Amino acid sequence: MPRRTRTRNRELETETVAARILDSKDTSLLDVVDHALNKGVVLTGEVTLALAQVDLVYVRLALLLAAADRVLPNEDSNYLERRRARRALRRARRA
Amino acid sequence: MPEICVYALASRRAGRITVRGVAGEPLHAIHVGRIDAIVGRVRAIPQPTDQNLRRFDRMMSALWRRTPALLPARFGTAAQDMAELDAMIRGREDSLRRSLDAVRNRAQMTVRLIAHQEVPRPARAHTQTGTEYMRSRQREQAVPAFDPLRASVRRWVRGERMEKRADVASIYHLIPRGSVERYRAAIERAAHEGGVRLIVSGPWPPYAFADTW
Numbered sequence: 001m002p003r004r005t006r007t008r009n010r011e012l013e014t015e016t017v018a019a020r021i022l023d024s025k026d027t028s029l030l031d032v033v034d035h036a037l038n039k040g041v042v043l044t045g046e047v048t049l050a051l052a053q054v055d056l057v058y059v060r061l062a063l064l065l066a067a068a069d070r071v072l073p074n075e076d077s078n079y080l081e082r083r084r085a086r087r088a089l090r091r092a093r094r095a
Numbered sequence: 096m097p098e099i100c101v102y103a104l105a106s107r108r109a110g111r112i113t114v115r116g117v118a119g120e121p122l123h124a125i126h127v128g129r130i131d132a133i134v135g136r137v138r139a140i141p142q143p144t145d146q147n148l149r150r151f152d153r154m155m156s157a158l159w160r161r162t163p164a165l166l167p168a169r170f171g172t173a174a175q176d177m178a179e180l181d182a183m184i185r186g187r188e189d190s191l192r193r194s195l196d197a198v199r200n201r202a203q204m205t206v207r208l209i210a211h212q213e214v215p216r217p218a219r220a221h222t223q224t225g226t227e228y229m230r231s232r233q234r235e236q237a238v239p240a241f242d243p244l245r246a247s248v249r250r251w252v253r254g255e256r257m258e259k260r261a262d263v264a265s266i267y268h269l270i271p272r273g274s275v276e277r278y279r280a281a282i283e284r285a286a287h288e289g290g291v292r293l294i295v296s297g298p299w300p301p302y303a304f305a306d307t308w
Contacts, residue, residue: 028149029145029149031152031205031296031299032148032149032152033148034205034265034302035152035155035167035299035302036143036148036151036170038302038303039167039168039169039170039302039305040169040170041143041169041170041171042169042170042171042172042173043143043171044140044171044173060175064169065143066169067260
């Protein structure tokens with residue numbers, strides 16, 4: 001069974017969201033979510049378009065939910081940073 | 096319509112699988128080439144609820160403990176029939192077999208620490224070229240506090256991934272299954288000596304090392 005242990009620094013940093021997450025009693029949930037995000041989660045759905053009880057179009061959809069940096073590993077998770085970086089790259093290509 | 100829920104890939108194995116799937120269904124190993132797909136037949140693919148994600152995690156750990164080489168699938172991976180399952184795996188068989196070899200008899204350990212004081216975020220607005228951008232990314236992802244910790248466990252590490260989200264830095268190590276306790280003791284000792292606060296968890300199935308699947 002996996003075990004979790006903590007090592008505490010004497011000079012604890014001020015409480016942040018990250019600290020609260022790591023201090024949570026339910027760190028097992030953190031691992032579960034981390035594992036799910038590492039691989040991603042697939043949501044599937046089906047749509048059948050029918051007319052006069054005749055099935056005309058069948059659509060099967062698969063939606064992947066994952067941490068952005070797992071799918072786009074060189075991208076920043078911050079949207080504004082990502083946009084700035086892309087603009088800079090475009091400028092550099094044009095120059 | 097019943098679906099084939101794909102939970103993991105494994106190297107070819109013998110024997111019955113006693114672990115049950117997320118919906119409580121019996122699991123089977125289906126041979127595709129020289130790989131086994133561990134699947135369950137379900138009426139509907141389970142939804143990614145808190146309870147189901149926990150069940151999935153427990154099931155994967157139980158499977159992994161009984162299998163020398165296992166690559167977890169994404170939660171919700173499904174095939175409508177055997178032909179679709181075959182197509183999923185057959186075209187990537189070589190790379191999947193290499194990934195299975197890489198994780199054989201190895202465990203994932205996860206180390207987390209708070210990294211908000213580590214690296215000041217560089218001003219990206221001045222980034223001009225792709226090279227500069229990549230360098231700035233590299234600087235951002237660096238977590239100097241990890242360096243002494245990594246050095247303390249280097250002898251066991253067979254694979255490593257590191258990432259930083261918000262203020263939490265995570266390092267994933269792939270280590271021999273038999274070295275878990277020594278790894279844990281070494282990294283905790285290094286953290287204590289360096290005054291670093293961290294959480295070590297594991298051993299886990301190699302979620303962070305199953306990119307090809």
